[in-house]
Amino acid sequence: MHAGFSRILWNPDGTAGPVFASEVGSVASLAWTADGKWLLSGSWDWKARTWESDGKPGAVGIAGAALAAAWAPDGRSFAAAGGRFLKVWQSDGTPLISLEGRGGGNILWDHDGTRLALASGTAATGLVSLSADGRRGPVLRPPWNNNTISPVAGRAAWSPDGKWIAVYGFDGGESRIALLDADGRPARTFPENQGHNVTALAWSPDSQRLAVAHEDWGVRVWNVDGTRSAEHEAGTHVWSLAWDPKGEWLATGGGDGKIRHRQANGTAGPVLEGHTGPVWGLSWNPNGKT
Numbered sequence: 001m002h003a004g005f006s007r008i009l010w011n012p013d014g015t016a017g018p019v020f021a022s023e024v025g026s027v028a029s030l031a032w033t034a035d036g037k038w039l040l041s042g043s044w045d046w047k048a049r050t051w052e053s054d055g056k057p058g059a060v061g062i063a064g065a066a067l068a069a070a071w072a073p074d075g076r077s078f079a080a081a082g083g084r085f086l087k088v089w090q091s092d093g094t095p096l097i098s099l100e101g102r103g104g105g106n107i108l109w110d111h112d113g114t115r116l117a118l119a120s121g122t123a124a125t126g127l128v129s130l131s132a133d134g135r136r137g138p139v140l141r142p143p144w145n146n147n148t149i150s151p152v153a154g155r156a157a158w159s160p161d162g163k164w165i166a167v168y169g170f171d172g173g174e175s176r177i178a179l180l181d182a183d184g185r186p187a188r189t190f191p192e193n194q195g196h197n198v199t200a201l202a203w204s205p206d207s208q209r210l211a212v213a214h215e216d217w218g219v220r221v222w223n224v225d226g227t228r229s230a231e232h233e234a235g236t237h238v239w240s241l242a243w244d245p246k247g248e249w250l251a252t253g254g255g256d257g258k259i260r261h262r263q264a265n266g267t268a269g270p271v272l273e274g275h276t277g278p279v280w281g282l283s284w285n286p287n288g289k290t
Helices: none
Strands: 006-010 016-020 027-032 037-042 045-054 057-062 067-072 078-084 085-090 094-102 106-111 115-119 127-131 136-140 156-158 164-171 174-181 188-190 199-202 211-212 218-221 228-233 240-241 249-254 259-263 270-274
Touching: 027 067, 037 067, 037 078, 037 240, 045 078, 067 106, 078 106, 078 199, 156 199, 164 199, 174 199, 211 240, 218 240, 218 249
Parallel strands: 199 240
Antiparallel strands: 006 016, 027 037, 037 045, 045 057, 067 078, 078 085, 085 094, 106 115, 115 127, 127 136, 156 164, 164 174, 174 188, 199 211, 211 218, 218 228, 240 249, 249 259, 259 270
């Protein structure tokens, strides 16, 4: 889990674990491998870095401002996007794919790692899917008139079961969340204007609930059919979200440097303190312990 220029591991009881080495650029995104052995960080200093779970550094990939970073589901490769570039490396840092003019968005691997989608935020491209060898696939467009989605990391999310892509954007003057199917066809749009600026989306592990963070309000949890499941105020800007592996707890990263835990129904849990800046990124280890 991260804030400012460091990554801090936390145990579920609120005690702190290792603090990974500070670096030049503020970290914008985090992701664990499925086995929980490696952590990937993307930062503003143009680099995507891998780390062993004890904080030992691994490979480094240079990709422009690596605002978004993600592991392939099998952990054999990782991707980063930012500026005008999308790049993919093998886990040891060997380059695989480099595409110019595809940066500035967030990265979505599908559940089996056969496709990689980039939310670019432009009306012309929407979500661009890429095969594992870097060939461009179909353009996936959200179902609103101007086909515009937000380019900021965390505002699009592929469900763990691979069936849905949730995207956030604007339809006229209203902010909306829509679901696309795995082939990019519009499925449904959540009925309510989302209002306050949406900063992050996160699917529950069973793909049945979608958590939506709002910059100046709190968090809403939606069922996949578009009905509201729960909501709660956070008392601060919410910049990041992460479900625990069982889907029982939702962690939020705040502008006040605190990480708050809540059960899915909104019941408050531990508050983790120790960061010196906003918590821009969160990621649960798949083992559920950090």
